[in-house]
Every structure is written in structure tokens, then in C-alpha cells.
Amino acid sequence: MQLGGLSCTLGRFPAPGMPRFQTSKEPCMSVVYNPEAVEKAAREQWDSSRCFEVKEDAGKDKFYCLTMFPYPSGKLHMGHVRVLTISDVIARYQRMQGKLVLQPMGWDAFGMPAENAAIQRGVPPAKWTYENIDYMRGQLKRMGYAYDWSREITTCRPEYYRWEQWLFTRMFAKGLVYRKNSVVNWDPVDQTVLANEQVIDGRGWRSDALVERREIPQWFMKITAYADELLRELDNMPGWPESVKTMQRNWIGRSEGVELSFEVAGEDERLTVYTTRPDTLMGVTYMAVAAEHPLARKAAEGNSEISTFIEACQKTDAAEATLETMEKKGMPLGIDAMHPISGDKVPLWVANFVLMSYGTGAVMAVPGHDARDWEFAKKHRLPIRQVIAPTDGSTIDVADAAYLEHGVLVNSGKYDGLDFDAAFNAIADFFESSGLGRRTVHYRLRDWGVSRQRYWGAPIPIIYCDDCNAVPVPEDQLPVVLPEDVQFTGVGSPLKDMPEFYETSCPECGKPARRETDTFDTFVESSWYFARYACPDAKDAMLDERAAYWMPVDQYTGGIEHAILHLLYSRFFQRVMRDEGLVQSAEPFTNLLTQGMVLKDGAKMSKAKGNTVDPQALVDAYGADTVRLFMMFAAPPEHALEWSDEGVQGSYRFLKRFWAAVHTHAEAGAAGPVDPSILVEPQLALRRKVHQTIQKISDDIGRRHAFNTAVAAAMELLNAIGRFDDKSAAGRAVEREALNAVVLMLSPMVPHICNALWRALGNESVLIDQPWPTFDAAALEQNEIDLVVQVNGKLRGKIRVAVDASRDSIIELALAEENVARFVSGNKIKKTIVVPGRLVNVVI
RNA sequence: GCCCGGAUGGCGGAACUGGUAGACGCAACGGACUUAAAAUCCGUUGACCGAAAGGUCGUGUGGGUUCGAGUCCCACUCUGGGCACCA
Numbered sequence: 001m002q003l004g005g006l007s008c009t010l011g012r013f014p015a016p017g018m019p020r021f022q023t024s025k026e027p028c029m030s031v032v033y034n035p036e037a038v039e040k041a042a043r044e045q046w047d048s049s050r051c052f053e054v055k056e057d058a059g060k061d062k063f064y065c066l067t068m069f070p071y072p073s074g075k076l077h078m079g080h081v082r083v084l085t086i087s088d089v090i091a092r093y094q095r096m097q098g099k100l101v102l103q104p105m106g107w108d109a110f111g112m113p114a115e116n117a118a119i120q121r122g123v124p125p126a127k128w129t130y131e132n133i134d135y136m137r138g139q140l141k142r143m144g145y146a147y148d149w150s151r152e153i154t155t156c157r158p159e160y161y162r163w164e165q166w167l168f169t170r171m172f173a174k175g176l177v178y179r180k181n182s183v184v185n186w187d188p189v190d191q192t193v194l195a196n197e198q199v200i201d202g203r204g205w206r207s208d209a210l211v212e213r214r215e216i217p218q219w220f221m222k223i224t225a226y227a228d229e230l231l232r233e234l235d236n237m238p239g240w241p242e243s244v245k246t247m248q249r250n251w252i253g254r255s256e257g258v259e260l261s262f263e264v265a266g267e268d269e270r271l272t273v274y275t276t277r278p279d280t281l282m283g284v285t286y287m288a289v290a291a292e293h294p295l296a297r298k299a300a301e302g303n304s305e306i307s308t309f310i311e312a313c314q315k316t317d318a319a320e321a322t323l324e325t326m327e328k329k330g331m332p333l334g335i336d337a338m339h340p341i342s343g344d345k346v347p348l349w350v351a352n353f354v355l356m357s358y359g360t361g362a363v364m365a366v367p368g369h370d371a372r373d374w375e376f377a378k379k380h381r382l383p384i385r386q387v388i389a390p391t392d393g394s395t396i397d398v399a400d401a402a403y404l405e406h407g408v409l410v411n412s413g414k415y416d417g418l419d420f421d422a423a424f425n426a427i428a429d430f431f432e433s434s435g436l437g438r439r440t441v442h443y444r445l446r447d448w449g450v451s452r453q454r455y456w457g458a459p460i461p462i463i464y465c466d467d468c469n470a471v472p473v474p475e476d477q478l479p480v481v482l483p484e485d486v487q488f489t490g491v492g493s494p495l496k497d498m499p500e501f502y503e504t505s506c507p508e509c510g511k512p513a514r515r516e517t518d519t520f521d522t523f524v525e526s527s528w529y530f531a532r533y534a535c536p537d538a539k540d541a542m543l544d545e546r547a548a549y550w551m552p553v554d555q556y557t558g559g560i561e562h563a564i565l566h567l568l569y570s571r572f573f574q575r576v577m578r579d580e581g582l583v584q585s586a587e588p589f590t591n592l593l594t595q596g597m598v599l600k601d602g603a604k605m606s607k608a609k610g611n612t613v614d615p616q617a618l619v620d621a622y623g624a625d626t627v628r629l630f631m632m633f634a635a636p637p638e639h640a641l642e643w644s645d646e647g648v649q650g651s652y653r654f655l656k657r658f659w660a661a662v663h664t665h666a667e668a669g670a671a672g673p674v675d676p677s678i679l680v681e682p683q684l685a686l687r688r689k690v691h692q693t694i695q696k697i698s699d700d701i702g703r704r705h706a707f708n709t710a711v712a713a714a715m716e717l718l719n720a721i722g723r724f725d726d727k728s729a730a731g732r733a734v735e736r737e738a739l740n741a742v743v744l745m746l747s748p749m750v751p752h753i754c755n756a757l758w759r760a761l762g763n764e765s766v767l768i769d770q771p772w773p774t775f776d777a778a779a780l781e782q783n784e785i786d787l788v789v790q791v792n793g794k795l796r797g798k799i800r801v802a803v804d805a806s807r808d809s810i811i812e813l814a815l816a817e818e819n820v821a822r823f824v825s826g827n828k829i830k831k832t833i834v835v836p837g838r839l840v841n842v843v844i
Numbered sequence: 845g846c847c848c849g850g851a852u853g854g855c856g857g858a859a860c861u862g863g864u865a866g867a868c869g870c871a872a873c874g875g876a877c878u879u880a881a882a883a884u885c886c887g888u889u890g891a892c893c894g895a896a897a898g899g900u901c902g903u904g905u906g907g908g909u910u911c912g913a914g915u916c917c918c919a920c921u922c923u924g925g926g927c928a929c930c931a
């Protein structure tokens with residue numbers, strides 16, 4: 001971004017105060033808008049009164065307003081500014097509604113970027129993180145966000161993460177965590193585990209080596225134990241966007257199906273598969289197993305072609321998107337399974353798209369009625385058999401494409417003629433009665449793997465003992481503190497080279513034992529921080545009774561990119577905490593606002609892409625209010641916002657006009673209260689506009705969260721005030737009421753300038769404690785309104801009618817309108833539609 | 845590949861419940877002020893036809909429903925997000 005030129009023209013603001021307008025009462029106020037001075041004064045006022053620090057008060061309506069806390073990446077970026085401003089506007093608006101508003105801030109402080117910085121610049125992750133936090137905290141304060149800083153949380157501090165270690169041990173006791181093998185991306189050159197993000201086109205980002213799938217033992221949390229509740233409760237969450245709920249429903253992916261087993265020639269163990277389409281069972285023409293499947297391994301022993309293929313299968317990363325888009329490859333194993341009903345031989349293949357860790361590691365293939373199976377069968381010339389026909393009797397050819405709909409069974413022996421439900425039940429019954437299978441409910445959702453082979457994370461509180469196996473660290477030995485003074489090289493975790501960290505004794509038998517050196521996924525910290533803000537200083541418990549007061553969060557705001565993982569994990573943790581007796585509510589977030597991303601050059605702003613825009617330069621040039629205003633005005637909050645450097649000036653210009661309008665009015669002297677009974681038409685019109693605008697902005701902010709149209713409405717009103725030229729006492733009273741309303745209504749968005757303008761208008765009170773303005777219905781009343789007249793749906797004229805005009809008199813006026821009459825003349829009117837208050841449509 | 849969004853002037857967007865498409869702002873152009881520039885103020889600005897009145901077209905593409913569609917339905921195109929180790 002090029003702001004060098006800007007600072008030349010904008011860096012030299014006129015010195016505060018021009019003698020002509022200076023008053024002794026407000027030394028830094030003048031008709032020249034000086035954002036730096038105005039904002040500093042407001043900040044000092046808020047800081048010294050500590051007005052955003054809140055204490056629980058059972059007698060008051062609480063409002064917990066929260067933003068997804070930032071990762072301390074170095075400095076604020078536009079995405080932060082956008083979401084934090086949205087949340088701040090809501091918080092300040094709710095305060096004006098009389099609520100006791102909690103708006104806390106903290107740091108999602110563990111994560112990979114700190115390790116990357118350590119590798120690149122040799123700074124220890126802890127030092128880098130704490131320095132970033134200090135810098136970014138300063139930036140947030142400069143933006144004027146209404147935070148209760150006394151509740152600040154930093155997740156890399158032991159006093160924070162000790163409680164998630166504690167919860168983990170509680171979950172261990174309840175059987176909600178377990179250890180199993182799972183796949184990671186292994187970089188064979190750097191000898192390290194890579195994040196999916198660090199794999200580019202199947203190669204390690206630094207080493208450029210082909211990444212391998214490797215299985216290692218890892219800890220899992222049983223989120224699937226809550227799958228059904230997490231799914232069902234979505235139906236009772238009206239405060240969440242439908243799109244997010246739909247994404248979560250699909251992610252959880254509940255399906256009802258049948259688990260059934262096939263006999264394998266020469267094997268004792270049967271091969272089990274899960275299917276939601278048992279009705280297509282007679283169409284199975286082959287089966288596929290994962291490369292890691294024991295049957296594949298066994299077949300590879302005497303066959304170098306198969307073992308080469310299996311090796312090749314493992315030379316790929318573990319991301320689902322990769323698996324789904326890569327070329328589907330497979331090889332026959334030379335082993336046959338037996339079809340459980342027909343007894344036919346079904347060839348067994350090994351395939352690269354089947355994963356051992358998902359489900360049973362084996363699938364039955366019905367190429368006639370499954371798109372992926374169809375493609376694979378075509379490629380490998382496997383038979384495709386039609387066993388389902390359309391219910392409407394039409395014919396299809398499975399040689400052209402798989403038929404995916406439910407239908408009637410054909411070519412299925414005794415099951416022929418059955419529909420989906422009947423066939424499902426008949427075949428499920430067959431397996432259940434023969435003991436070879438059973439009906440099951442299956443979830444796409446998998447248990448949450450929380451182990452990370454990284455240094456900069458919270459240590460997993462487990463001790464491995466040769467005799468006692470994996471033992472959780474006892475509560476009185478928590479926290480397991482992550483050493484912060486380490487040599488970080490990037491090859492493996494330094495914890496693995498620190499005997500002083502991992503050497504310990506078994507809590508159960510006392511023998512020498514070894515600590516777990518893996519750390520938690522950073523999503524663990526972000527899955528409960530919202531509750532900890534209620535009682536950040538609680539020493540003896542994860543949460544105390546204050547959490548019951550503040551939770552659930554009334555308004556949660558964050559990026560749509562978190563629609564699934566973070567929000568689902570948080571919903572899971574909230575339930576774990578509930579079952580531990582720590583909170584009451586099952587759901588952590590009552591209302592969710594997912595703000596769109598700030599894009600630059602059509603892509604998400606990220607350090608990795610190098611397309612970030614630094615808000616600091618804008619704040620330096622124009623002040624925080626201009627940046628806040630622009631972010632609110634540029635787009636509705638849910639939309640992606642394509643960043644453009646232009647347009648910020650427009651917001652700045654508006655604030656200058658706003659400032660000048662208030663001061664010009666105030667310089668002219670006092671103004672009394674409005675007496676509606678003596679107003680005449682232009683005064684009534686402005687007053688009507690004022691109260692219309694109050695009505696609109698209240699709805700825009702309070703209900704719709706449409707901050708962009710709220711700003712537009714305020715701009716319109718200010719334009720109307722500018723055109724209003726009435727120096728009479730009544731005129732000045734109306735203008736004063738109008739300006740007071742604009743200041744109040746813009747104050748959540750641009751709080752600093754409004755703080756100053758409120759005083760300039762002669763108000764002695766503190767702006768942030770003012771109630772939100774209410775509109776006067778009497779001021780909205782009108783005698784006449786304009787209606788649009790259409791002929792056959794096309795706009796042909798406008799008429800002005802009395803508000804209470806009858807339908808007949810409206811039609812009469814409409815037909816009399818000159819242009820309308822021209823289009824109607826000589827035609828028979830078929831019908832006339834009158835939409836009260838809007839339009840007349842004459843159909844000819 | 846699968847799931848969830850989006851597409852409206854030169855640009856960001858408005859139109860909330862199917863009822864005046866383009867509010868508000870940016871940019872551009874013209875004018876005022878100025879020695880000049882910046883800042884500020886005033887005006888014009890969807891395309892086309894017309895002297896004007898007014899008309900025709902127009903909300904990614906192609907169909908449909910309706911008196912009336914940016915909005916609802918069907919089929920596409922392009923594009924953003926997510927896909928379990930970025931946060």
C-alpha cells in the first residue's frame with residue numbers, strides 16, 4: 001500500500017485551535033477537525049473513568065458481546081479492524097439500550113506462526129508472541145474499542161492453559177479421551193510433521209520433498225459422543241445464520257445405514273463395510289480397501305507390484321480435498337470376497353481414495369448407482385450392474401452414467417420390485433437375523449485429534465509409565481509448564497530434546513517415567529476462552545459462579561471461515577464443561593454474526609499471500625474514527641469486502657463536514673427545546689426526516705446489523721440539515737434536536753468525534769451513558785404520499801394522494817395522470833392492482 | 845470432488861416481506877474560490893434514442909412462475925470460504 005503521499009498531505013493537520021473560534025471552555029475544540037486531539041481526549045476520559053470495566057450485577061440486564069480473539073501475528077490487519085469494529089458498535093449500542101455490557105479482549109497466543117518466526121529470525125516463540133501482544137494491545141487501544149481490559153486473557157500463560165490440562169484429565173477419567181493411531185503429513189527430509197497448509201502440491205514447503213502419509217499414535221477427544229446433541233440442538237438456535245447451521249449439519253453428517261460383512265476367501269476374518277444404500281447390495285461388483293488395510297498388506301507380501309502401489313499411495317498428503325480431487329487409482333489384490341446373498345465372487349481391490357482411519361478402511365462398490373464407483377469401474381473395466389430402476393417406469397442405462405436416485409429394485413432376485421424403504425428393511429433384516437450385520441447410525445464427524453508434534457502449544461498432561469501405561473498428570477501437579485527459554489531449530493519439537501522436561505516419575509507407581517512431549521491443537525484454547533473471560537482471575541477452578549452470570553455469549557462475531565471447526569469444538573467443550581458442572585447453558589453463543597472476509601486482489605488477506613493492508617498507516621493519517629467509519633460503511637458485515645485504498649477519504653471528508661456542521665450550529669448560540677405545535681412546513685419536514693432516520697437506524701443497528709445503511713441514513717440526514725436554513729428560534733430548536741440525534745446515533749461507530757461533538761452541542765452529560773434516542777410517532781405523520789402508477793407493470797407516472805384516500809379515488813387519480821392516460825387510452829382495462837402506500841398497476 | 849455463500853453503473857454498495865432498480869459514498873467530468881495547488885463548495889454522471897416531453901434496454905447466462913422478478917423456481921457460468929495440523 002502506498003500511503004507515503006497521503007501522509008504528506010494529511011500528516012500536517014492544522015494546529016489544534018484557531019483563535020477565531022477558540023473558546024476558553026473547550027481549548028482543543030475548533031471548527032477544524034483534529035482527530036488526533038479529539039481521540040486522545042476521548043481515550044483519556046474513558047480510561048480515567050474505567051467505564052468499560054464491569055462487575056456482575058444480578059439486578060441488571062447483562063449483554064455479553066464477544067469477538068473471536070485474535071492471533072497475535074504482529075500487528076492488526078484489516079480483518080481484525082473489521083470484526084472488532086462490528087462488535088464494538090454492537091457493544092456500545094447495547095450499552096445505550098441500558099444493558100450491562102461485557103466486552104473483553106485477549107490473545108489466541110499459541111500457534112505455528114510463532115515457530116516460523118523463531119526459525120526465520122531466531123527469536124524464541126514466547127518472546128515474539130509477548131512482543132506482538134504488547135504492540136497489538138496498543139493498536140487496539142488506539143482504535144477506541146470499549147474493552148474491559150481488566151479481563152485480558154493470554155492463552156500461552158500457564159494460569160490459563162492449566163485449566164484445559166485439568167479438563168483433559170477430567171475427560172480422561174470419564175473416557176472422553178483416548179489414544180489411537182492416526183495419519184499425519186511426514187516430511188522425510190526435515191524429519192518433521194507438516195500442517196496441511198505447509199504441504200504445497202504434495203511437497204514440503206521448505207524441503208520440497210514429497211510428503212508421506214504416516215501413522216502415529218495421537219490423543220483424541222470424543223466429540224462423536226455428543227454428535228447427536230450437537231446436531232439436534234441446531235434446530236433450536238434461531239440466532240445463528242442458516243448457512244452456518246447447514247454447514248454444521250452436513251459436517252456432522254448423520255446417516256442411517258447398515259454395517260454388513262463379507263466373507264473373504266482364505267481368511268478367517270470377515271470384511272466389514274458400511275453403506276447407506278443396502279438396497280443396491282445386489283449391484284456390488286467389486287470392493288476396495290485402503291493401502292494400509294491388513295488384507296492389502298498381506299497381498300503385498302508376495303507381490304512387488306502391489307507393494308510398490310501401496311508405497312505410492314502413501315506418497316500423498318492427508319488432506320481430504322487432495323484425496324477427493326486426485327486421480328482415483330487402484331489395483332486388484334487377487335483376493336475375492338463372497339457376496340453375502342448371491343454367493344458370487346467379488347474381487348477385492350486396493351485403492352488410493354480409501355483411508356484406513358475413516359470407517360472400516362473398506363468400501364463396497366456399486367458402480368451402477370454411485371458416481372465415484374462408476375468412474376473407477378469404467379476406468380478399470382469392472383462390470384457395472386443396474387439394480388435400481390426409476391419409479392416412473394422410464395429406462396436408464398448405467399453404461400452411460402450411474403443412476404443415483406432411490407427407485408425400484410431390479411436384477412436383485414427375491415428383492416425385485418421393492419422400493420427403497422422396503423429393500424432397506426428386507427436386507428437389513430437379513431443381515432441382523434443371520435448375525436452378519438446390523439443397522440447403525442453413522443456420523444461423518446470424526447473424533448477430534450488434539451495431539452500436535454509441535455513446541456509452541458499447551459503440553460498434553462500425560463505421563464507414560466512402562467508399567468502403568470498412559471497416566472494423567474494429577475491435579476496438584478498441574479500445570480505442566482511449557483519451558484519458554486528454548487533453542488528452536490524447526491527440526492522436531494525442542495521438548496523431545498529436553499530431559500529436564502520429559503523426565504519424571506509415574507504418579508501411580510513412582511517409577512521413572514516419561515512425559516508426553518506433544519502439545520494441544522490450538523483450537524483447544526479457543527474452545528473455552530469465552531467462558532474464562534467471566535472469571536479470568538479464578539485461581540482455584542477453571543470457572544466460578546461468575547461464568548453462570550455472563551454465559552452464554554449474547555452476541556458472538558467472527559469470520560465465516562470458522563463456521564465449522566472452531567464453532568463446533570466450542571459447542572462441544574461447552575457441553576463437556578456443562579457436564580462437569582461448570583456452566584449451565586449447553587450452547588455457548590446465542591447470536592452469531594459471521595462477518596465476511598476482507599479480501600485484497602480477490603483473496604483472503606494473509607501474511608502467507610503477502611497481500612495485507614496495514615490499518616496503522618490509515619489511523620496515523622486520518623484517525624481511528626475515519627477507519628472505523630469506513631469499515632462500517634464499505635459493505636454489510638456478512639459480505640466479503642474487497643479492499644480498496646480509495647474511499648477512506650470519503651469517510652474522512654464526512655467527519656470533517658459533521659464536525660463543521662455541529663460547530664457552525666453551536667457557534668450561533670443556544671437553542672431551546674422543540675415545540676411541535678408551532679412548527680411550520682420546512683421545519684416539520686426536517687423533523688420528520690429526523691424521526692424517520694431514528695426509526696431506520698435503530699432497526700439497522702439493533703435488528704439487521706446493517707451498519708452500512710445506518711451510516712448512509714445518517715449521511716442523508718446530515719445533508720438535509722445542511723440544506724435547512726432557518727435561523728428562527730423554532731428552526732434552531734429543530735436543528736439542535738437533529739444534530740443531537742445524529743451524534744447519538746453515530747456514536748457507536750465513531751465514538752471519539754461524537755464524544756467531542758456532544759459537548760459542543762452544550763450537553764453536560766457523558767455521551768457513552770446516554771440512552772439511545774427514540775422516535776416520536778407524531779413527528780412521522782404525513783397528510784399526503786406519492787404513489788407510483790404502472791401500466792402493465794411499467795412505470796408511467798406518479799400521483800400524490802391523501803394518506804387515507806380510498807381505493808376508488810386513487811384509481812381515478814391514477815387514470816387521470818397524463819402519461820398514464822396516454823398508455824391506457826383505447827384499451828380495455830382488465831384489472832387494477834392497488835398496493836396501499838406503494839403503487840397502482842393498471843393491466844390492459 | 846463434496847458442503848456453504850456471492851455476482852446489481854467505471855468502483856463499494858442500496859432496494860428489509862414479490863411492488864419506483866442504482867439510496868449513500870468513491871471515482872470521473874464541468875464550474876466557483878485561489879497567483880497556483882491542496883482543501884472546501886455547487887452541478888452532471890447506467891446504456892441507447894430524442895430538441896424536449898418522453899421512450900427502449902438494463903441486476904452473471906438460459907429458461908419458467910406472476911398483473912409485476914435483482915428478489916421465487918429449474919438448469920448453467922464465474923467467483924469467495926470450508927474440507928478436520930493456518931488461525
